[in-house]
Amino acid sequence: MGTSFWRRTTIDPPEAEFPEGEHVDIVVVGAGFTGLITALIAAARGSSVVVLEAHTVGAGASGSTTAKVSVLQGTRLSTIRSHHGLETARAYAEANQYGLDWWAEFCGSHGVDVQRPRAVTFSRGVKGTNTLRAEKRTLDALGLPARWYDRIDVPFPARSAVELPDQMQLDPVDALAALVRATSALGVRIIEHSRVTGLDVRGHDGDARVQVRSDGGTCSARDVVLATASPALDRGPTVASMEAERSYLCAFEYPGGLEEGMYGSVESPVRSLRTVPVSDREVLLVGGNGHRTGTAAGTESKIDSLREYAAKHFPSAEFTHGWSAQDFHPVTLLPKSGPMPWGKGRVHFAGGYSKWGLTGAPAAAGIMVDRLSGREPRVSFGKPSLTGVLRTSVSLYADLPIQLAATAVQAAVRPPRPTVRPIGEATADDGETCRVGLLCPHMGAALSWNEAERSWDCPWHGSRFSACGELLEGPATRDLTRYDTT
Ligand SMILES: Cc1cc2nc3c(=O)[nH]c(=O)nc-3n(C[C@H](O)[C@H](O)[C@H](O)COP(=O)(O)OP(=O)(O)OC[C@H]3O[C@@H](n4cnc5c(N)ncnc54)[C@H](O)[C@@H]3O)c2cc1C
Ligand code: FES
The missing domain is CATH 3.30.9.10 (D-Amino Acid Oxidase, subunit A, domain 2)
Known part of the structure; x- marks a missing residue:
């Protein structure tokens, strides 16, 4: 499988050193559309912002998308209406119209052709x-x-x-490059190749701060926004319901x-x-x-x-x-932009766009920054109804109860380590043959081999690993265990 067509141009964020030991207002995790737009809006309102990205800007869906910026999204509006009612469909449509208008204004004032x-x-x-x-x-x-x-x-x-x-x-890469220029001009530091591996929320209420551990170093923030497509580090109901x-x-x-x-x-x-x-x-x-x-x-x-x-x-x-x-x-059919249940009001997540994140990301970012600055958000994605969520759960997430049970067990006890570990062998693109453990380090699901992309893929929450076990994407935060091939 090859590289995205959009990758014919590259994005080079200005060199920035990891803010080792520093305290900033907001650490944004992930440099796709959600992360960069959140950083831009927050910095424009005076916050000090650092963006930590596991790979490079746009490495996730944002650099590989079809980039239709549209309120008509297949038949999503009638699907949302049939599950949650007309008023929720109206809120969703208005949030996406806000996203479209945001791009029109941003692209018009930053030289991006549309x-x-x-x-x-x-x-x-x-x-x-x-x-x-x-x-x-x-x-x-x-x-x-x-x-x-x-x-x-x-x-x-x-x-x-x-x-x-x-x-x-x-062109999503043109748009990402313009976002990098705009955020950098406001003092946002974008640190690539810094995967966030741990968050510790210390203190309480107004005094709480989040210690952020990453491959690049450690810093702290008043608030952390996970703009990681699926909620990295989460092992609770949020990740399990996507x-x-x-x-x-x-x-x-x-x-x-x-x-x-x-x-x-x-x-x-x-x-x-x-x-x-x-x-x-x-x-x-x-x-x-x-x-x-x-x-x-x-x-x-x-x-x-x-x-x-x-x-x-x-x-x-x-x-x-x-x-x-x-x-x-x-499972709600609606994107999320709000606090994580375990983050003591300091760790937040924005994502879950069901492949319509071009309009979803500006809306989610706007909602997020409004909330972080104590304002009433101008738009919302609407309220899901319980019956609507149950319908989607039954038809789409047949194994959700198993995942939630795994979550509950994980929270209650340290899971016993299996004595016999499934191991897989595969050959990487460079010809190297590797043996790796096939239990996903996120929550222990069995991985399956994806021949086209020569990767080990997780069916539960979409973490993916190279043939030799390197973490490519998803909510997991570490590589697979490697075993000797001899
Ligand atoms: C094939 C395809 C076509 C699509 N077409 C359209 C379309 O036409 N119109 C539309 O509106 N939407 C479309 N979408 C959806 C849209 O592209 C996405 O919703 C949007 O790009 C999501 O942006 P994001 O910033 O939330 O996530 P991403 O772009 O995935 O960014 C998440 C970033 O977080 C980083 N990250 C993850 N974990 C960590 C960690 N622990 N530490 C640090 N960084 C981390 C990742 O490396 C990644 O760069 C499409 C999606 C796909 C897959
Ligand atoms: S178990 Fe969650 S991504 Fe694999």
């Missing part, structure tokens, strides 16, 4: 068309200027469609001709399409084939099937890049 195409959700069959009608009814009920098409003229299989005009698309979903994207050199729009299908396998203007030509992005991380066999076929789809419907498109990335789907 396009404002329509967003289109399309169906391929009768069942999908019925689902799409429910989305149109919800858009109408929310007063959004949506339009219905019985047929759309596109080169791929599509029947009816719903359109929302004047949405946005951008599902990691991995999906795949391909980029193609394309002579052009697709009517302007950002397209997404109702039915599975989802097909997500958009184009990217690149000087005098276009690049076509085709995505889809999402699955719960650590559960799919034959991952190598996921990119192949996207290529076959493009070859069939866009015969002149030439494949250039294929990659994958993951985002987190909360």
Whole structure:
């Protein structure tokens, strides 16, 4: 599996030393959209902010996304309405509109090119068309200027469609680079290759401060914001109620001709399409084939099937890049921006965008910084209903009770160490053969091998490790145990 198409340009944050022993107002953990926008808003309000990133800026989903900035998100608004009611769908839509408006203002004032195409959700069959009608009814009920098409003229299989005009698309690496420049100009220090491995909240109430331990050193903060996609370090209900979903994207050199729009299908396998203007030509992005991380066999076929789809419907498109990335789907269907239950009001988490973090991240960051500065947040993602959450839990998280039981056991007793440890052997890209322990260091789930990405993936909360056990991503904070191969 290759590198994201967007990675053709690099982001170089200004050199900054780890603030060893220093105390700052806010440590933000993670330098994706959520972390950098939180840092920017907080620094603009006068807070001293340090961002600690395990890898490099944009190493998570933010540097590998499709980067549609849209309030029309497949059929999410009607799904949220059917689970939690119209007022929650309204709050969610308003939060995402806030995110879109935030990008329009930020990109306009920081020299980031954007396009404002329509967003289109399309169906391929009768069942999908019925689902799409429910989305149109919800858009109408929310007063959004949506339009219905019985047929759309596109080169791929599509029947009816719903359109929302004047949405946005951008180059996520350009946007991340602009965020780095803007935050740095306000004195934010971004420290790459500093994985946060421990947080200790000391003191109480107004006197509490958080000791932050990382690969790069130790510092302390009044507040810590985990902008880590899934809540790093958490072993409680927050992490247990989010599902990691991995999906795949391909980029193609394309002579052009697709009517302007950002397209997404109702039915599975989802097909997500958009184009990217690149000087005098276009690049076509085709995505889809999402699955719960650590559960799919034959991952190598996921990119192949996207290529076959493009070859069939866009015969002149030439494949250039294929990659994958993951985002987190909360059982509530709604993103989270608020305190962690164990953080004594000092450790917070923002994330869980179900693959719609472009609009979600500015909203979550705004809510977070408003709360940290004692203001009433201007927007909210809405309130989940208990019955809605139960419905999602039953259909999507069949093993949630097992995870929660594991959480409870972990909290109550130190888990006994198994006497026989499962061990896996795999060959890394450089030809080195490694033997590693196959119990996830996060909460002990059994890892499975992902052939396409040559990684060990965890089905519980999406931690991933290289063939030789190095932690790649997810809520775990350490590598797998390595064993002798002789
Ligand atoms: C294939 C795909 C396509 C998508 N397409 C769209 C789209 O078209 N539109 C849209 O709105 N959204 C889309 N999304 C979702 C969107 O990209 C994400 O929701 C968004 O990028 C999440 O940003 P983030 O900053 O919260 O997380 P991330 O970008 O994942 O950043 C988290 C960061 O935290 C770091 N980190 C983790 N643990 C630690 C630790 N312990 N210490 C220090 N650092 C740590 C990671 O290295 C990472 O850099 C897509 C997602 C995927 C996977
Ligand atoms: S990521 Fe939680 S058990 Fe593996």
